[in-house]
Amino acid sequence: MHSRPVIRLVACGSVDDGKSTLIGRLLVETDSVPHDTVAAARSVRRAGSLIPPGEIDYSLLTDGLEAEREQGITIDVAYRSMSLLDGRRLLIADAPGHEQYTRNMAVAASRADIAVMLVDATHPLRPQTFRHLTILKLMGVDQIIVALNKLDALNFDQAAFESVCRDTRPAVERLGIDRISYIPISALVGDNVTAKSDRTPWHTGPTLLEAIQGWHPLQSGSSRARMGVQIILRAENFRGLAGTVSDGSFAVGDEVVILPGLNRARIARLTAFDGEIAHAHAGKAVAMVLEPDVDATRGDVVERVDGCTTPADRFAAHVVWLSESELIHSRSYYLLNGSTMVPATVTAIRHRLNIRNGDHESARTLKINEIGVIEVATDARVALAPYGENRNSGNFILVDRVSLNTVGAGMVIHALRRATNITEHHYAVTKAVRAAQKHQRARLVWLTGLSGSGKSTLADALERRLYGLGLHSYVLDGDNLRLGLNKDLGFTKEDRAENVRRVAEVGRLMVDAGLVVIVALVSPFAIDRNHARELFEEGEFIEVWVKTPTEICAQRDPKGLYRKAKAGLLPNLTGVGQEYEPPANPELVLDGTEEIAVNVEKLVRALV
Amino acid sequence: MKSTPEILEALESESIEILRETAAAFKNPVLLYSIGKDSSVLLHLARKAFHPAQLPFPMLHIDTTWKFREMIAFRDQMADLYGVRLLVHTNAEGLREGVTPFNTGASEYTRVMKTVALRQALDRHGFDAAIGGSRRDEERSRAKERVFSVREAGHRWDPRQQRPELWRTYNPRLRPDQTMRVFPLSDWTELDVWQYIHLHRIPVNPLYFARERPIVWRGHQLIMVDDDRYPLGPGEKPELRRIRFRTLGCYPLTAGVESDAATLEEVVDEVMRVTLSERATRLIDGDREDSMEKKKIEGYF
Structure with a gap:
């Protein structure tokens, strides 16, 4: 070395x-x-x-x-x-x-x-x-x-x-x-x-x-060699994967694997500006020509076959929280390692570390400067290895999807086994087949708006109308779900995020079953709704903003919530103690003070 | 400060990694080419980073119209030699208003003809990332700067709200009103730059080499009279002195140093024995103790 x-x-x-x-x-x-x-x-x-x-x-x-x-x-x-x-x-x-x-x-x-x-x-x-x-x-x-x-x-x-x-x-x-x-x-x-x-x-x-x-680097015991692909360089008769060797060393003739896809190839050439080289050590920026010229893109990782990392999509990790806005459980972030970027969700906060005495404290969130152990699920498999083995392949940052700031610094403890033990099974009877049997297109209508804006009333009227048209539908009502599936959740930002995530996942299952699904849920935060949208295929998710002025909602006050909020008994009521973020690009905006029948027709037109 | 080929190779690889990341992660990056030695190194590194492919971004020069004539000639020569697309921008309004290094004060002149000009050029072409040759050893506010440094709306730098930068995992994501400044030479020192130029025989501007040049004294500073626009005192005549330049900029604002270093070897040797930090020869930085920080906040490189 x-x-x-x-x-x-x-x-x-x-x-x-x-x-x-x-x-x-x-x-x-x-x-x-x-x-x-x-x-x-x-x-x-x-x-x-x-x-x-x-x-x-x-x-x-x-x-x-x-x-x-x-x-x-x-x-x-x-x-x-x-x-x-x-x-x-x-x-x-x-x-x-x-x-x-x-x-x-x-x-x-x-x-x-x-x-x-x-x-x-x-x-x-x-x-x-x-x-x-x-x-x-x-x-x-x-x-x-x-x-x-x-x-x-x-x-x-x-x-x-x-x-x-x-x-x-x-x-x-x-x-x-x-x-x-x-x-x-x-x-x-x-x-x-x-x-x-x-x-x-x-x-x-x-x-x-x-x-x-007196300090010198310790000999690395592992045989792993790793290079993240930053960019593909193309010239006449040349296609090279450019990156910097972050670990170990590569030599021409080495058998390599492209992660996370697991394609294999052999290094045909290692090139630098000054010419061809036979070896590339850690720290060297090179371009690699593979034989055969397998598919590889920016964000992939090239490793030597022996000792290579097993890609996974769930990890336990230490995280140092860097942002004024706290970590929110079940919210989606971008996870970056080198040139690799995938959406990821923090699925659990195991504990917060008391950095004075090492105690593990229970926590529902992490604030700026706090350190904790979290579980994170990525939308695609990534080749991350334990940080303790290698810093370059075990680090990640979390980026907020709205501010795009770096909000968390993560260090992988280990991949979670569930990732490799769970394999999605593909069934022969698909969503399209199920929907066709019902002579309909499976869709989901997401009604968002303030409490008292008229979402439930609209959902009820719409479902009756769809029934009349012979369509198979189901209503997922926020309040009703809180009686069962979501009864462990409150109304803080984090709990609302988890509430939206669960409703979206259930909605996705029902769409997969071929149904027309109507969701009636306050869902005040844009980021949570956007995350819900990402679970669906193009055109499947119809976001509808039921737009009713706060004063009118407060007048209607069907559940007495506004009165309670006024009395100071309900700190998190949307539109009063907590902000409502209107959708930026909803498929439909309905005037909540309009006749129900008019709004139902608008919805039917958007659906059928 | 010492420099070795091994250190240079390590610095080079880091810089190449940063340049590749910039080319791949941004829609429309540009390389700020200021014609100086750092730009020469930056251009060389960029050619290396994408070899054998073409340079994936153009070069931009902000021309205040007061650069040394030898700078402009060298600039065009380099663009030709390497077949790089060169964009040149001048703040036309500033020119119309007659802003010169003499009638407005150095700092206002710099703001109008360099900082504002740069912002205009970045906006006009819609560049979302601008690569510059600044180094952390140049000046103390630069010692705090990130490699990928976000600029808010209006290209303003907020030194108190810098993104954390960890490991070699850079965050290149930007909101629509933000842009990025990228500094691949962050960890290089002045001597590293010269040693690298020496090692790889990289072309640099002739102004760096000592030669007899017509100068006048302004305080302790030696100013080269590059054309007849320079205002001379009554009866004042430029004298010939053997000088060279440690940094290049607008000729009325860039002082030369007396030197006999006429070859690359001699310049490297002189830099190794140097007694002055290099920005001491730049008149615009000394206006106020914290002036670089102020200028950077307004969008200066």
């Missing part, structure tokens, strides 16, 4: 711990900062700075955004380059320490090989130290270096150093961290940062820089 010329480090700890000073010193003492920048750090002073003019204020070298300078804290991750003395390059991700920036720390740790964790030796251990250890372990950082800072203020007392080391031990053992070392330093004065201190004769270990330089 060839050694890695570029390695990555995450630095964590808060400003109070002396992190900026430490990074600044490392950069200056390895000659990684331009000299004029260093000169400026000798002369420029922040208000209130106690550093004498002429000495370097190291923290000035690492400050970033204006907002951060104002507040004197690090908010976002900053990336810096540093030269190691052995010729390798170190990329430092400088992560914020405060609890409200846990997600930024996860970002910074996601690619790191090494972590330098600053701990202020003059304080008892703070909860954030345990939080940092948890995140570093979770994100798969290989080597953790605990830099115990401010030992100068304690006269480099060995007992003080050892007591802090001892206090971290229970957490280190609980988390199963096996590569961890401790170094007594003074970031301010420079002891044991790049030069060995003569004030810590009892410290026989390396300096911080030596410890960083």
